[in-house]
């Protein structure tokens with residue numbers, strides 16, 4: 570870790586009046602708001618219209634969870650008539666990722682489509698995207714400060730990642746009051762996503778002292794706060810703390826990307842719709858133990874910074890956290906049994922994720938990790 574760089578140009582504003590703040594200091598005149606139908610129903614879109622006035626050219630409130638590339642193309646076709654000069658992504662990770670994907674494709678010639686590019690194996694990397702402003706309404710994805718967008722091709726049953734410095738949002742507006750009404754299941758799954766990001770950035774080949782510092786601070790907050798939020802979901806201080814933890818973890822993975830836990834998660838989300846934060850967290854304790862065998866000191870240091878004697882004690886604490894947050898209930902709700910999960914292990918070594926892990930893993934290693942993880946739930 571003596572040869573590294575850190576680059577993250579996103580301007581961060583953390584404030585409890587985020588929606589009003591969205592209108593200040595933004596010099597764009599044809600803004601498109603990208604969000605879900607729920608924010609229109611709950612009046613948040615009306616609030617944004619009031620704040621942005623004539624500068625809000627259009628609202629696309631059709632984002633669905635795990636955004637599909639054909640649906641993104643439909644939205645892009647609509648937006649080409651509006652010719653926006655800036656996109657605001659308002660919502661959870663799906664809204665923010667959709668805004669980033671649209672920002673990329675809208676700078677391409679009119680006939681270009683996201684599905685056409687991705688199905689032809691063209692990555693669309695290093696393109697010049699439209700500016701994106703992010704307003705997260707969950708605490709977990711970190712997408713508000715990362716140069717990545719995850720999109721899904723449900724027709725071909727594939728996940729795609731867009732990446733590049735042009736996808737860094739120009740501004741992230743974090744208003745923890747937007748998370749006050751999140752239901753318990755979403756609070757837990759998004760919070761576990763933040764926890765996964767922090768761990769994944771530490772046991773990562775691309776880790777550096779700054780990313781490890783951010784991740785350690787993130788975990789110090791989230792491991793304490795998330796269980797408290799389960800019982801006191803309207804506690805403003807905890808909501809604010811969790812949004813900070815998510816931001817810090819997002820900053821960390823903006824440099825390292827994620828690793829083995831996310832690699833394991835994708836087939837579970839694609840195949841069974843298991844929420845992302847659950848799919849990428851259930852194996853964390855086993856991955857921690859797996860990586861501890863080649864620890865260069867960073868995992869022990871992390872454990873001790875978090876108040877544990879060593880990595881095995883931290884892994885035990887993490888297991889208890891998953892049980893306390895009712896992670897097994899998610900698996901039973903989605904009807905997932907051990908044999909179904911193990912049937913997917915051959916697809917769990919996602920290139921660009923699994924190979925970031927500090928210890929190489931093969932299918933047999935993943936099979937052991939996943940089986941042991943499931944049996945601990």
Ligand SMILES: [Fe+2]
Pocket residue numbers: 710762765766831845849
């Ligand atoms: Fe994630």
